[in-house]
Amino acid sequence: MAKKTSGRGARDLTVKVKTARGRRSSSTRWLQRQLNDPYVKRAQAEGYRGRAAFKIMELDDKYGFLRPGARVVDLGCAPGGWLQVAVPRINALGDTPGKPKGRILGVDLQEVEPVPGAEIHQMDFMDEGADDRVKELLGGRADVVMSDMAAASSGHKQTDHLRIIALCEAAAYLAFDVLDEGGTFVAKVLAGGAEGDLQKILKQRFAKVAHMKPPSSRSDSSEKFVVAQGFRGVD
Incomplete structure (x- = not known):
């Protein structure tokens, strides 16, 4: 997982998912999209x-x-x-x-x-x-x-x-x-x-x-x- 910093020390929280051995690239893309989806995060935060x-x-x-x-x-x-x-x-x-x-x-x-x-x-x-x-x-x-x-x-x-x-x-x-x-x-x-x-x-x-x-x-x-x-x- 990599995190970058930019401007006033603010962190770019975009999550990078490495393709694990044996994992299909499509699964990796889906997982990365889920981890970075603001609506997924909001649903978790609001209990949906x-x-x-x-x-x-x-x-x-x-x-x-x-x-x-x-x-x-x-x-x-x-x-x-x-x-x-x-x-x-x-x-x-x-x-x-x-x-x-x-x-x-x-x-x-x-x-x-x-x-x-x-x-x-x-x-x-x-x-x-x-x-x-x-x-x-x-x-x-x-x-x-x-x-x-x-x-x-x-x-x-x-x-x-x-x-x-x-x-x-x-x-x-x-x-x-x-x-x-x-x-x-x-x-x-x-x-x-x-x-x-x-x-x-x-x-x-x-x-x-x-x-x-x-x-x-x-x-x-x-x-x-x-x-x-x-x-x-x-x-």
């Missing part, structure tokens, strides 16, 4: 489970869908950073006097460490009957369905793009089944051309559809987020 927490903050700051009293479903909620952000914003703990108490349901294939104020269930949202199960657990329809899910990387850019679009479409169809009229759908997609059909479907079902790349999203990443608001309701 990952840098993705800042993405949902920035999306909500612009579009304002996490309101006190909202009923929220977080698909693919591991490791729980989005839940951590949503709990205080919807007043899930009921600790903000004078504001309605919200409710948030986290769903994931893997076990997730508990988040105070959130109800987490280990299940596959693509199973038959999952929509009814979600509504049962939530005690009614949702105001927000959000997803930061990404399919496992294959290393082939176009294949990964198609996989995440398919995953986003599956999340969208669950949202159609569980959202209340006027609700919001938020999900991660990858820029690459195949998202046109998804956007067409969303524009039919929602009053407004927008895309945003949050400032906390890495500049070299093709990810962006779709925010569809004003659900037109069940046919």
